[in-house]
Amino acid sequence: MIEIRVRKILEARGGDFTLDVDLELQEGEFITLYGPSGSGKTSLLRSLAGLLTPDKGRISKGGKVWFDSKERVHMPPQKRNVGYVFQENALFPNMTVRGNLQFAQKKGAPPGLIEELIVDMDLHDLQDRYPDTLSGGQKQRASLARALAQQPDILLLDEPLAALDGVMRLKLQEYILSSHRKFKLTTLMVSHDLAEIIKLSDTTILLDKGRISKMGTPQQVFMGNKLSGKFQFTGTLLELEVQSVITVASVLIGNQIVKVAAHPTEVEGLSPGDKVVVASKAFNPVIYKIEEK
Amino acid sequence: MNWDPLILTFELALTTTLVLLLVSIPLAYWLSKTRSGLKPFLETLVSMPLVLPPTVLGFYFLLAFSPNNAFGAWIDEWLGIRLVFSFGGLVLASVVYSLPFMVQPIQTGLSSLPPSLSEAAATMGKSASTQLFKILLPNIRKSLLTGIVLSFAHTVGEFGVVLMIGGNIPGKTRVASIAIYDEVEALNYAAANSYSLILFALTFVLLLSVYLINGGYVNRFWK
Structure with a gap:
Protein backbone atom coordinates (compact mmCIF):
# COMPACT_ATOMS: atom_id res chain seq x y z
CA MET A 1 0.00 0.00 0.00
CA GLY A 224 -21.79 7.68 -12.27
CA ASN A 225 -23.90 4.53 -12.37
CA LYS A 226 -26.47 5.83 -14.79
CA LEU A 227 -25.87 3.24 -17.45
CA SER A 228 -26.21 -0.47 -17.52
CA GLY A 229 -25.36 -0.73 -21.22
CA LYS A 230 -23.19 -3.51 -22.42
CA PHE A 231 -21.49 -1.59 -25.20
CA GLN A 232 -19.89 1.72 -24.38
CA PHE A 233 -17.55 3.92 -26.29
CA THR A 234 -16.20 7.30 -25.33
CA GLY A 235 -15.73 9.97 -27.92
CA THR A 236 -15.97 13.62 -28.76
CA LEU A 237 -19.18 15.15 -30.07
CA LEU A 238 -18.47 16.79 -33.42
CA GLU A 239 -21.86 18.14 -34.48
CA LEU A 240 -25.60 17.91 -33.93
CA GLU A 241 -27.86 17.91 -36.97
CA VAL A 242 -31.61 18.31 -36.51
CA GLN A 243 -33.58 16.22 -39.03
CA SER A 244 -37.41 16.41 -38.76
CA VAL A 245 -38.17 14.25 -35.70
CA ILE A 246 -34.70 13.10 -34.74
CA THR A 247 -31.31 14.68 -34.19
CA VAL A 248 -28.20 13.05 -35.68
CA ALA A 249 -25.12 13.36 -33.51
CA SER A 250 -21.71 12.84 -35.12
CA VAL A 251 -19.26 11.47 -32.60
CA LEU A 252 -15.54 10.88 -33.05
CA ILE A 253 -14.68 7.55 -31.44
CA GLY A 254 -11.07 6.55 -31.84
CA ASN A 255 -10.40 7.24 -35.50
CA GLN A 256 -13.97 6.83 -36.64
CA ILE A 257 -16.85 9.22 -36.96
CA VAL A 258 -20.03 7.54 -35.78
CA LYS A 259 -23.50 8.91 -36.45
CA VAL A 260 -26.01 8.33 -33.70
CA ALA A 261 -29.70 9.02 -34.09
CA ALA A 262 -31.21 10.46 -30.95
CA HIS A 263 -34.38 12.00 -29.70
CA PRO A 264 -34.00 15.78 -29.35
CA THR A 265 -34.52 15.52 -25.58
CA GLU A 266 -31.57 13.15 -25.28
CA VAL A 267 -29.15 15.58 -26.81
CA GLU A 268 -30.42 18.57 -24.92
CA GLY A 269 -27.56 20.33 -23.18
CA LEU A 270 -24.90 18.76 -25.42
CA SER A 271 -22.72 20.90 -27.58
CA PRO A 272 -19.92 20.10 -30.04
CA GLY A 273 -16.61 19.43 -28.29
CA ASP A 274 -18.21 17.65 -25.31
CA LYS A 275 -16.86 14.26 -24.29
CA VAL A 276 -19.66 11.77 -24.61
CA VAL A 277 -20.35 8.10 -24.15
CA VAL A 278 -22.19 6.18 -26.83
CA ALA A 279 -23.79 3.14 -25.29
CA SER A 280 -26.21 0.54 -26.49
CA LYS A 281 -28.35 -1.51 -24.16
CA ALA A 282 -27.80 -4.84 -25.75
CA PHE A 283 -31.34 -6.19 -26.13
CA ASN A 284 -30.72 -7.19 -29.64
CA PRO A 285 -27.13 -6.77 -30.64
CA VAL A 286 -26.32 -7.16 -34.27
CA ILE A 287 -23.34 -9.30 -35.12
CA TYR A 288 -21.81 -9.67 -38.52
CA LYS A 289 -18.58 -10.82 -40.04
CA ILE A 290 -16.13 -8.19 -41.17
CA GLU A 291 -13.30 -10.43 -42.30
CA GLU A 292 -12.93 -14.04 -43.38
CA LYS A 293 -10.58 -16.06 -41.19
CA MET B 1 64.97 35.63 -31.88
CA ASN B 2 64.60 34.78 -28.21
CA TRP B 3 61.87 32.14 -27.87
CA ASP B 4 61.73 32.26 -24.07
CA PRO B 5 58.90 34.82 -23.78
CA LEU B 6 56.72 32.81 -26.18
CA ILE B 7 57.39 29.51 -24.42
CA LEU B 8 56.64 31.16 -21.08
CA THR B 9 53.41 32.61 -22.45
CA PHE B 10 52.19 29.18 -23.52
CA GLU B 11 53.23 27.55 -20.26
CA LEU B 12 51.31 30.22 -18.39
CA ALA B 13 48.24 29.96 -20.63
CA LEU B 14 48.20 26.17 -20.44
CA THR B 15 48.59 26.03 -16.66
CA THR B 16 46.00 28.75 -16.18
CA THR B 17 43.50 26.99 -18.44
CA LEU B 18 43.91 23.68 -16.60
CA VAL B 19 43.51 25.30 -13.18
CA LEU B 20 40.51 27.27 -14.47
CA LEU B 21 38.84 24.12 -15.73
CA LEU B 22 39.16 22.48 -12.32
CA VAL B 23 37.87 25.57 -10.51
CA SER B 24 35.16 26.64 -12.95
CA ILE B 25 33.26 23.36 -13.43
CA PRO B 26 32.18 23.06 -9.77
CA LEU B 27 31.64 26.82 -9.51
CA ALA B 28 29.52 27.01 -12.68
CA TYR B 29 27.58 23.89 -11.65
CA TRP B 30 26.78 25.48 -8.30
CA LEU B 31 25.81 28.79 -9.91
CA SER B 32 23.53 27.04 -12.40
CA LYS B 33 21.67 25.15 -9.66
CA THR B 34 21.61 27.37 -6.61
CA ARG B 35 18.81 29.60 -5.42
CA SER B 36 21.03 31.13 -2.77
CA GLY B 37 20.99 34.88 -2.21
CA LEU B 38 24.77 34.83 -2.60
CA LYS B 39 24.48 33.98 -6.29
CA PRO B 40 24.25 37.57 -7.69
CA PHE B 41 27.21 38.67 -5.57
CA LEU B 42 29.32 35.74 -6.70
CA GLU B 43 28.33 36.25 -10.32
CA THR B 44 29.33 39.91 -10.01
CA LEU B 45 32.72 39.02 -8.54
CA VAL B 46 33.34 36.45 -11.28
CA SER B 47 32.50 39.01 -13.97
CA MET B 48 34.48 41.92 -12.47
CA PRO B 49 37.68 41.18 -14.43
CA LEU B 50 35.71 41.84 -17.65
CA VAL B 51 35.34 45.53 -16.82
CA LEU B 52 38.01 46.31 -14.26
CA PRO B 53 41.33 47.68 -15.57
CA PRO B 54 43.85 44.84 -15.27
CA THR B 55 46.15 47.21 -13.40
CA VAL B 56 43.63 47.47 -10.56
CA LEU B 57 43.61 43.71 -10.19
CA GLY B 58 47.40 43.59 -10.43
CA PHE B 59 47.78 46.39 -7.88
CA TYR B 60 45.73 44.61 -5.22
CA PHE B 61 47.46 41.32 -5.89
CA LEU B 62 50.76 43.08 -5.48
CA LEU B 63 49.68 44.51 -2.13
CA ALA B 64 48.21 41.23 -0.89
CA PHE B 65 51.12 39.03 -1.88
CA SER B 66 53.93 41.34 -0.88
CA PRO B 67 56.12 39.73 1.82
CA ASN B 68 55.96 43.08 3.65
CA ASN B 69 52.31 42.38 4.20
CA ALA B 70 50.75 40.07 6.83
CA PHE B 71 49.10 37.73 4.29
CA GLY B 72 52.07 37.70 1.91
CA ALA B 73 54.47 37.11 4.80
CA TRP B 74 52.29 34.26 6.07
CA ILE B 75 52.25 32.28 2.79
CA ASP B 76 55.94 33.06 2.31
CA GLU B 77 56.79 31.70 5.74
CA TRP B 78 54.39 28.80 6.09
CA LEU B 79 54.00 27.57 2.53
CA GLY B 80 57.35 28.74 1.23
CA ILE B 81 55.67 30.32 -1.78
CA ARG B 82 56.43 33.82 -2.91
CA LEU B 83 53.73 35.01 -5.22
CA VAL B 84 55.16 38.36 -6.18
CA PHE B 85 57.43 38.39 -9.23
CA SER B 86 57.12 34.61 -9.67
CA PHE B 87 55.47 32.17 -12.08
CA GLY B 88 53.09 30.91 -9.34
CA GLY B 89 51.84 34.44 -8.76
CA LEU B 90 51.29 34.91 -12.49
CA VAL B 91 49.19 31.73 -12.64
CA LEU B 92 47.06 32.80 -9.69
CA ALA B 93 46.49 36.29 -11.07
CA SER B 94 45.71 34.92 -14.54
CA VAL B 95 43.19 32.46 -13.11
CA VAL B 96 41.27 35.31 -11.48
CA TYR B 97 41.67 37.52 -14.54
CA SER B 98 40.31 34.90 -16.98
CA LEU B 99 37.70 33.42 -14.63
CA PRO B 100 34.65 34.91 -16.41
CA PHE B 101 35.81 33.52 -19.75
CA MET B 102 35.62 29.98 -18.39
CA VAL B 103 32.76 30.21 -15.88
CA GLN B 104 30.26 32.04 -18.05
CA PRO B 105 30.14 29.65 -21.05
CA ILE B 106 29.95 26.61 -18.76
CA GLN B 107 27.24 28.18 -16.60
CA THR B 108 25.20 29.20 -19.65
CA GLY B 109 25.60 25.72 -21.12
CA LEU B 110 24.47 23.99 -17.93
CA SER B 111 21.50 26.32 -17.49
CA SER B 112 20.36 25.65 -21.05
CA LEU B 113 19.96 21.91 -20.43
CA PRO B 114 16.44 20.87 -19.39
CA PRO B 115 16.30 20.02 -15.65
CA SER B 116 14.56 16.77 -16.54
CA LEU B 117 17.92 15.30 -17.67
CA SER B 118 19.38 15.39 -14.15
CA GLU B 119 16.02 14.47 -12.67
CA ALA B 120 15.75 11.40 -14.86
CA ALA B 121 19.26 10.36 -13.83
CA ALA B 122 18.39 10.95 -10.16
CA THR B 123 15.38 8.63 -10.33
CA MET B 124 17.75 6.04 -11.82
CA GLY B 125 19.77 6.24 -8.62
CA LYS B 126 22.67 8.25 -10.06
CA SER B 127 24.58 10.61 -7.77
CA ALA B 128 25.11 14.31 -8.48
CA SER B 129 28.70 13.71 -9.63
CA THR B 130 27.62 10.93 -12.03
CA GLN B 131 24.95 13.27 -13.38
CA LEU B 132 27.56 15.98 -13.90
CA PHE B 133 30.22 13.87 -15.58
CA LYS B 134 28.09 11.38 -17.53
CA ILE B 135 25.12 13.55 -18.53
CA LEU B 136 25.62 17.29 -18.09
CA LEU B 137 29.21 17.90 -19.20
CA PRO B 138 29.06 15.60 -22.27
CA ASN B 139 26.02 17.56 -23.44
CA ILE B 140 27.71 20.96 -23.20
CA ARG B 141 30.91 20.08 -25.12
CA LYS B 142 30.59 23.22 -27.23
CA SER B 143 30.44 25.45 -24.15
CA LEU B 144 33.45 23.67 -22.66
CA LEU B 145 35.45 24.17 -25.84
CA THR B 146 34.47 27.85 -25.94
CA GLY B 147 35.53 28.28 -22.31
CA ILE B 148 38.86 26.52 -22.79
CA VAL B 149 39.84 28.41 -25.93
CA LEU B 150 38.69 31.81 -24.71
CA SER B 151 40.53 31.53 -21.40
CA PHE B 152 43.67 30.29 -23.15
CA ALA B 153 43.58 33.12 -25.68
CA HIS B 154 42.72 35.70 -23.05
CA THR B 155 45.67 34.61 -20.89
CA VAL B 156 47.98 34.81 -23.89
CA GLY B 157 46.81 38.38 -24.39
CA GLU B 158 47.14 39.65 -20.85
CA PHE B 159 49.51 42.47 -20.12
CA GLY B 160 48.56 44.76 -17.24
CA VAL B 161 48.12 42.15 -14.52
CA VAL B 162 51.37 40.41 -15.48
CA LEU B 163 53.31 43.62 -15.51
CA MET B 164 52.02 44.65 -12.10
CA ILE B 165 52.53 41.40 -10.26
CA GLY B 166 55.18 39.63 -12.33
CA GLY B 167 57.32 42.46 -13.52
CA ASN B 168 59.65 41.85 -16.41
CA ILE B 169 62.10 39.15 -15.35
CA PRO B 170 63.55 37.31 -18.41
CA GLY B 171 62.75 33.58 -18.42
CA LYS B 172 60.63 33.93 -15.30
CA THR B 173 57.87 36.46 -15.80
CA ARG B 174 58.63 38.12 -19.13
CA VAL B 175 55.78 36.86 -21.30
CA ALA B 176 55.37 37.68 -25.00
CA SER B 177 53.08 40.68 -24.54
CA ILE B 178 55.62 42.31 -22.23
CA ALA B 179 58.53 41.38 -24.45
CA ILE B 180 56.82 43.26 -27.30
CA TYR B 181 56.49 46.38 -25.17
CA ASP B 182 60.10 46.01 -24.12
CA GLU B 183 61.41 45.66 -27.69
CA VAL B 184 59.39 48.65 -28.86
CA GLU B 185 60.80 50.76 -26.05
CA ALA B 186 64.29 49.70 -27.16
CA LEU B 187 63.29 50.66 -30.75
CA ASN B 188 63.78 47.03 -31.72
CA TYR B 189 60.84 46.95 -34.15
CA ALA B 190 61.83 43.76 -35.99
CA ALA B 191 61.81 41.65 -32.84
CA ALA B 192 58.56 43.27 -31.66
CA ASN B 193 57.05 42.48 -35.05
CA SER B 194 57.95 38.79 -34.95
CA TYR B 195 56.42 38.34 -31.48
CA SER B 196 53.34 40.28 -32.53
CA LEU B 197 52.88 38.35 -35.72
CA ILE B 198 53.09 35.02 -33.93
CA LEU B 199 50.54 36.09 -31.30
CA PHE B 200 48.25 37.50 -34.00
CA ALA B 201 48.35 34.29 -36.06
CA LEU B 202 47.95 32.04 -33.04
CA THR B 203 44.91 33.79 -31.59
CA PHE B 204 43.32 33.93 -35.04
CA VAL B 205 43.73 30.18 -35.50
CA LEU B 206 42.46 29.43 -32.00
CA LEU B 207 39.30 31.49 -32.32
CA LEU B 208 38.67 30.31 -35.87
CA SER B 209 38.84 26.69 -34.71
CA VAL B 210 36.13 27.39 -32.10
CA TYR B 211 33.83 28.94 -34.67
CA LEU B 212 34.46 26.13 -37.14
CA ILE B 213 33.86 23.34 -34.63
CA ASN B 214 30.91 24.91 -32.81
CA GLY B 215 29.35 26.10 -36.06
CA GLY B 216 29.25 22.50 -37.26
CA TYR B 217 31.54 23.13 -40.25
CA VAL B 218 34.06 20.51 -39.17
CA ASN B 219 31.40 17.85 -38.62
CA ARG B 220 29.90 18.55 -42.02
CA PHE B 221 33.31 18.28 -43.65
CA TRP B 222 34.00 14.87 -42.08
CA LYS B 223 30.61 13.42 -42.90
Missing part, protein backbone atom coordinates in the same frame (compact mmCIF):
# COMPACT_ATOMS: atom_id res chain seq x y z
CA ILE A 2 1.19 3.48 -0.85
CA GLU A 3 -0.02 6.24 1.41
CA ILE A 4 0.23 9.79 0.19
CA ARG A 5 -0.69 12.78 2.30
CA VAL A 6 0.76 15.88 0.75
CA ARG A 7 0.33 19.63 1.09
CA LYS A 8 2.26 22.04 -1.05
CA ILE A 9 1.63 25.60 -2.12
CA LEU A 10 2.09 25.76 -5.88
CA GLU A 11 2.66 28.82 -7.99
CA ALA A 12 0.50 28.91 -11.06
CA ARG A 13 -0.28 31.46 -13.73
CA GLY A 14 -3.80 32.01 -12.45
CA GLY A 15 -2.58 32.55 -8.87
CA ASP A 16 -1.21 30.27 -6.18
CA PHE A 17 -3.16 27.24 -5.02
CA THR A 18 -2.55 24.44 -2.58
CA LEU A 19 -2.00 20.86 -3.59
CA ASP A 20 -3.85 19.07 -0.81
CA VAL A 21 -4.13 15.35 -1.37
CA ASP A 22 -4.77 12.44 0.94
CA LEU A 23 -5.00 9.03 -0.68
CA GLU A 24 -4.10 5.38 -0.48
CA LEU A 25 -3.11 3.38 -3.52
CA GLN A 26 -3.03 -0.37 -3.83
CA GLU A 27 0.21 -1.76 -5.18
CA GLY A 28 -0.10 -3.37 -8.59
CA GLU A 29 -2.87 -1.05 -9.72
CA PHE A 30 -2.97 1.13 -12.79
CA ILE A 31 -3.96 4.59 -11.66
CA THR A 32 -4.67 7.56 -13.91
CA LEU A 33 -4.71 11.21 -12.92
CA TYR A 34 -7.13 13.41 -14.79
CA GLY A 35 -7.89 17.08 -14.46
CA PRO A 36 -7.47 20.49 -16.07
CA SER A 37 -3.91 21.68 -16.63
CA GLY A 38 -2.49 23.40 -13.59
CA SER A 39 -4.43 21.22 -11.16
CA GLY A 40 -1.33 19.71 -9.56
CA LYS A 41 -1.08 16.36 -11.38
CA THR A 42 2.58 16.71 -12.28
CA SER A 43 3.41 18.06 -8.81
CA LEU A 44 1.82 14.98 -7.27
CA LEU A 45 3.95 12.70 -9.45
CA ARG A 46 7.07 14.74 -8.65
CA SER A 47 6.39 14.56 -4.90
CA LEU A 48 6.10 10.81 -5.19
CA ALA A 49 9.37 10.56 -7.13
CA GLY A 50 11.17 12.81 -4.62
CA LEU A 51 11.81 15.54 -7.18
CA LEU A 52 9.57 17.98 -5.32
CA THR A 53 9.53 18.46 -1.56
CA PRO A 54 6.04 18.96 -0.12
CA ASP A 55 5.55 21.62 2.54
CA LYS A 56 3.79 19.19 4.83
CA GLY A 57 2.71 15.60 4.87
CA ARG A 58 3.84 12.02 4.76
CA ILE A 59 4.48 9.54 1.97
CA SER A 60 5.10 5.90 2.65
CA LYS A 61 5.21 2.72 0.64
CA GLY A 62 4.74 -0.69 2.20
CA GLY A 63 5.39 0.72 5.67
CA LYS A 64 8.64 2.39 4.58
CA VAL A 65 8.61 6.16 5.08
CA TRP A 66 9.67 8.15 2.01
CA PHE A 67 8.74 11.55 3.29
CA ASP A 68 7.62 12.89 6.63
CA SER A 69 7.65 16.60 7.31
CA LYS A 70 7.34 16.12 11.08
CA GLU A 71 10.17 13.61 11.34
CA ARG A 72 12.17 15.55 8.76
CA VAL A 73 12.51 12.51 6.54
CA HIS A 74 13.09 13.04 2.85
CA MET A 75 14.36 10.02 1.01
CA PRO A 76 16.21 11.23 -2.11
CA PRO A 77 14.87 10.14 -5.52
CA GLN A 78 17.95 7.93 -5.93
CA LYS A 79 16.68 5.55 -3.25
CA ARG A 80 12.98 5.34 -4.12
CA ASN A 81 13.30 3.10 -7.17
CA VAL A 82 10.71 4.97 -9.15
CA GLY A 83 10.70 5.03 -12.96
CA TYR A 84 9.68 8.39 -14.38
CA VAL A 85 8.72 9.02 -17.99
CA PHE A 86 8.78 12.75 -18.58
CA GLN A 87 6.41 14.56 -20.90
CA GLU A 88 9.40 15.80 -22.91
CA ASN A 89 10.99 12.30 -22.76
CA ALA A 90 14.34 13.51 -21.24
CA LEU A 91 16.44 11.03 -23.19
CA PHE A 92 20.15 11.73 -22.76
CA PRO A 93 21.26 13.31 -26.07
CA ASN A 94 24.86 12.12 -25.69
CA MET A 95 23.90 8.44 -25.65
CA THR A 96 22.30 6.12 -28.18
CA VAL A 97 18.96 4.51 -27.41
CA ARG A 98 20.76 1.40 -26.20
CA GLY A 99 23.20 3.59 -24.23
CA ASN A 100 20.27 5.27 -22.50
CA LEU A 101 18.87 1.89 -21.50
CA GLN A 102 22.24 0.66 -20.28
CA PHE A 103 22.79 3.78 -18.22
CA ALA A 104 19.45 3.29 -16.47
CA GLN A 105 20.15 -0.34 -15.66
CA LYS A 106 21.16 -1.16 -12.11
CA LYS A 107 24.09 -3.33 -11.14
CA GLY A 108 23.08 -6.96 -10.95
CA ALA A 109 20.17 -6.60 -13.35
CA PRO A 110 19.19 -9.78 -15.21
CA PRO A 111 21.48 -10.06 -18.27
CA GLY A 112 18.81 -10.30 -20.97
CA LEU A 113 16.64 -7.42 -19.77
CA ILE A 114 17.80 -4.82 -22.26
CA GLU A 115 17.46 -7.20 -25.20
CA GLU A 116 13.99 -8.09 -23.98
CA LEU A 117 12.93 -4.44 -23.74
CA ILE A 118 14.38 -3.66 -27.15
CA VAL A 119 12.30 -6.47 -28.65
CA ASP A 120 9.17 -5.60 -26.64
CA MET A 121 9.26 -1.94 -27.60
CA ASP A 122 10.22 -2.49 -31.24
CA LEU A 123 13.49 -0.64 -30.81
CA HIS A 124 15.74 -3.05 -32.68
CA ASP A 125 16.33 -0.79 -35.69
CA LEU A 126 16.65 2.29 -33.51
CA GLN A 127 18.96 1.06 -30.77
CA ASP A 128 22.14 2.62 -32.22
CA ARG A 129 20.52 5.95 -33.09
CA TYR A 130 20.83 9.12 -31.04
CA PRO A 131 17.65 10.69 -29.59
CA ASP A 132 17.88 13.77 -31.86
CA THR A 133 17.28 11.58 -34.90
CA LEU A 134 14.08 9.96 -33.58
CA SER A 135 10.44 10.92 -34.10
CA GLY A 136 8.17 11.81 -31.17
CA GLY A 137 6.66 8.35 -30.87
CA GLN A 138 10.05 6.64 -31.15
CA LYS A 139 11.43 8.87 -28.41
CA GLN A 140 8.58 8.05 -26.07
CA ARG A 141 9.02 4.33 -26.77
CA ALA A 142 12.72 4.61 -25.94
CA SER A 143 11.92 6.68 -22.87
CA LEU A 144 9.43 4.09 -21.63
CA ALA A 145 11.93 1.29 -22.26
CA ARG A 146 14.56 3.25 -20.34
CA ALA A 147 12.28 3.69 -17.33
CA LEU A 148 11.60 -0.07 -17.37
CA ALA A 149 15.31 -0.88 -17.69
CA GLN A 150 15.85 0.39 -14.16
CA GLN A 151 13.32 -2.20 -12.91
CA PRO A 152 11.22 0.23 -10.89
CA ASP A 153 8.59 -0.68 -8.31
CA ILE A 154 6.48 2.29 -9.33
CA LEU A 155 6.19 3.69 -12.82
CA LEU A 156 5.21 7.35 -13.17
CA LEU A 157 4.11 8.60 -16.57
CA ASP A 158 3.56 12.30 -17.08
CA GLU A 159 1.36 12.59 -20.16
CA PRO A 160 3.73 10.45 -22.18
CA LEU A 161 1.36 10.24 -25.14
CA ALA A 162 0.20 13.85 -25.28
CA ALA A 163 2.12 14.77 -28.41
CA LEU A 164 1.35 11.65 -30.44
CA ASP A 165 -1.11 10.97 -33.22
CA GLY A 166 -3.95 8.44 -32.93
CA VAL A 167 -2.34 5.29 -34.27
CA MET A 168 0.94 5.73 -32.42
CA ARG A 169 -1.03 6.52 -29.29
CA LEU A 170 -2.99 3.28 -29.44
CA LYS A 171 0.19 1.31 -30.02
CA LEU A 172 1.97 2.89 -27.06
CA GLN A 173 -1.05 2.35 -24.83
CA GLU A 174 -0.62 -1.36 -25.57
CA TYR A 175 3.08 -1.19 -24.70
CA ILE A 176 2.32 0.57 -21.42
CA LEU A 177 -0.42 -1.82 -20.40
CA SER A 178 1.54 -4.95 -21.27
CA SER A 179 4.63 -3.70 -19.40
CA HIS A 180 2.49 -2.82 -16.40
CA ARG A 181 1.27 -6.41 -16.28
CA LYS A 182 4.50 -8.10 -17.25
CA PHE A 183 6.68 -6.33 -14.67
CA LYS A 184 3.94 -6.22 -12.02
CA LEU A 185 4.26 -2.48 -11.60
CA THR A 186 2.26 0.08 -9.75
CA THR A 187 1.64 2.64 -12.46
CA LEU A 188 0.51 6.25 -12.16
CA MET A 189 -0.19 8.04 -15.38
CA VAL A 190 -1.34 11.56 -16.13
CA SER A 191 -3.71 11.60 -19.07
CA HIS A 192 -6.21 13.93 -20.73
CA ASP A 193 -7.74 11.28 -22.95
CA LEU A 194 -10.90 9.68 -21.64
CA ALA A 195 -10.77 6.67 -23.95
CA GLU A 196 -7.21 6.05 -22.81
CA ILE A 197 -8.15 6.31 -19.15
CA ILE A 198 -11.07 3.92 -19.49
CA LYS A 199 -8.95 1.47 -21.46
CA LEU A 200 -5.97 1.42 -19.13
CA SER A 201 -6.84 2.23 -15.58
CA ASP A 202 -8.15 0.37 -12.55
CA THR A 203 -8.55 3.59 -10.63
CA THR A 204 -8.98 7.16 -11.80
CA ILE A 205 -8.33 10.23 -9.71
CA LEU A 206 -9.96 13.47 -10.73
CA LEU A 207 -7.87 16.37 -9.56
CA ASP A 208 -9.18 19.93 -9.49
CA LYS A 209 -7.23 22.93 -8.16
CA GLY A 210 -5.01 20.66 -6.10
CA ARG A 211 -7.81 18.62 -4.52
CA ILE A 212 -9.24 15.22 -5.33
CA SER A 213 -12.76 15.81 -6.55
CA LYS A 214 -13.54 12.18 -7.47
CA MET A 215 -11.79 8.85 -7.21
CA GLY A 216 -12.87 5.37 -8.24
CA THR A 217 -13.05 3.13 -11.28
CA PRO A 218 -13.21 5.11 -14.53
CA GLN A 219 -16.87 4.14 -14.92
CA GLN A 220 -17.73 5.44 -11.47
CA VAL A 221 -15.81 8.62 -11.99
CA PHE A 222 -17.01 9.57 -15.43
CA MET A 223 -20.47 8.03 -15.74
